[in-house]
Amino acid sequence: MRKKTKITIDPKYILVIILLFCVLIGIISYRFEDKMTPIRSVVENVIAPMQKGINTVGKRIAEQRKYFTTLQTEVKKNEQLQEQLNELTIENKQLRQNQYELDNFRKLYQVDEQYANLPKVAARIISSDPDNWSNTFIIDKGAEDGIKKNMNVMAGEGLVGIVIRVNNSYAKVRSIIDDDSEVYGTILDSSENCIVSGDLELMKNGVISVSGIDKNAEIEDGAEVVTSQLSYKYLPGIPIGYIRDLEKDTSNVTQKGYLTPIVDFSSINMVFVITEVKASNELEEILK
Amino acid sequence: MKRFISMFFLIVIGFLLQTTVFPHIQLLNVIPNLLIVLTAASGFMWGRKFGLFTGFLCGGLMDCMYNDVIGICIFIFVVIGYINGIANKLYFEDDLSIPLAAIAISDLLYGILYYICMFLMRGRLNMISYFLNIMVPEAIYTIIFGIFIYKFIHWLDGKLYPPEEVSLDHEENKLFS
Numbered sequence: 027m028r029k030k031t032k033i034t035i036d037p038k039y040i041l042v043i044i045l046l047f048c049v050l051i052g053i054i055s056y057r058f059e060d061k062m063t064p065i066r067s068v069v070e071n072v073i074a075p076m077q078k079g080i081n082t083v084g085k086r087i088a089e090q091r092k093y094f095t096t097l098q099t100e101v102k103k104n105e106q107l108q109e110q111l112n113e114l115t116i117e118n119k120q121l122r123q124n125q126y127e128l129d130n131f132r133k134l135y136q137v138d139e140q141y142a143n144l145p146k147v148a149a150r151i152i153s154s155d156p157d158n159w160s161n162t163f164i165i166d167k168g169a170e171d172g173i174k175k176n177m178n179v180m181a182g183e184g185l186v187g188i189v190i191r192v193n194n195s196y197a198k199v200r201s202i203i204d205d206d207s208e209v210y211g212t213i214l215d216s217s218e219n220c221i222v223s224g225d226l227e228l229m230k231n232g233v234i235s236v237s238g239i240d241k242n243a244e245i246e247d248g249a250e251v252v253t254s255q256l257s258y259k260y261l262p263g264i265p266i267g268y269i270r271d272l273e274k275d276t277s278n279v280t281q282k283g284y285l286t287p288i289v290d291f292s293s294i295n296m297v298f299v300i301t302e303v304k305a306s307n308e309l310e311e312i313l314k
Numbered sequence: 315m316k317r318f319i320s321m322f323f324l325i326v327i328g329f330l331l332q333t334t335v336f337p338h339i340q341l342l343n344v345i346p347n348l349l350i351v352l353t354a355a356s357g358f359m360w361g362r363k364f365g366l367f368t369g370f371l372c373g374g375l376m377d378c379m380y381n382d383v384i385g386i387c388i389f390i391f392v393v394i395g396y397i398n399g400i401a402n403k404l405y406f407e408d409d410l411s412i413p414l415a416a417i418a419i420s421d422l423l424y425g426i427l428y429y430i431c432m433f434l435m436r437g438r439l440n441m442i443s444y445f446l447n448i449m450v451p452e453a454i455y456t457i458i459f460g461i462f463i464y465k466f467i468h469w470l471d472g473k474l475y476p477p478e479e480v481s482l483d484h485e486e487n488k489l490f491s
Contacts, residue, residue: 037362037399040363048392049385055384055385065378069375069378069379077333081334084336087338088339153333156349159433159448160380227444
């Protein structure tokens, strides 16, 4: 004898219900972003610690892969050289930055602080996006460590991205190579403004796109781009990358080209979060 | 019921692997999509309801953790799960070519739907480039992993439900067993 007669619903009605639910929750999460944070933080608090644990396995696999492709000794030598190179580039950058600070920056923008002196928090990347379409990752520092939304993230001496969501102990970062990302930048030598935007199509060549440069500006390949004073989310003076192959836009008003980021996004494990949000309340009010 | 529970754990493990280990083994800037394999396989093997269940969980996880708008991935995954559930009629235990084709088509469909939802809407019109550089390599890479995962799910299902219980029209009989 059967204990209960089970209620069976045709799967197609379930499908319709779920699809309607998707539309509804999509609208809610788009319109009222804050309402979704409890759900998100529950999921994140369950998943992220597990990711943190497994990530060490991933790193080990990455290392193993490295050994497979190159000889062990060569890797070591390479690492030493890389270290030396990093030190030298940092030193070089520092010198250039100092000189630049003295010469131009202060006069032009009256900035009295450099990104190097800003308070930073080191964080480890514990997981990255599960698909091939976007470029975001989760770091193991959150609101408890003083991280807030819209804080800038750096690695080495270049800009990595921006914090877009904060949980108690985790934060999500969108990198500048993400297709959704846009950064307002300034070209160092000529102080021309430009827009640096991520582009999935260009990513396979290791570059992102830069546009909106004045058509009369004469900029050489290799000119360095830093974040602009005008940006209302990014602190000024953080290096982004180097410009190349500029050409006139189809509109014939501006120039566009490619930008090679300073940070090697394929191999970052550690990042620094600048624990200072750009004070842009006034700007936001004006924009409203 | 055992299937739902085992599927739940498989999804969590798959999601963890995909976000932590797989970024380190990417080829051509592309990582395989385990969640699609799970959704397609469960829908294909066990019918529409399972496809919906797996798709909902996979999409929900992805949306909650990584997307700005919740709902888009749920939508895509649920549709894929449902379509694979329809293809359940073609399911035979020993055949491997049809499920792999189903996984490949599902992955391409995921790519196309995601492209339409997230990229086409923002005016990125060069579909062929995205198709050749992301969707196709991802599908190929996914199939390679799909073979093993499909075999594994198959083996697991055999352990959970010994063979004599399995009948050909098992979608109707076994869904809530």
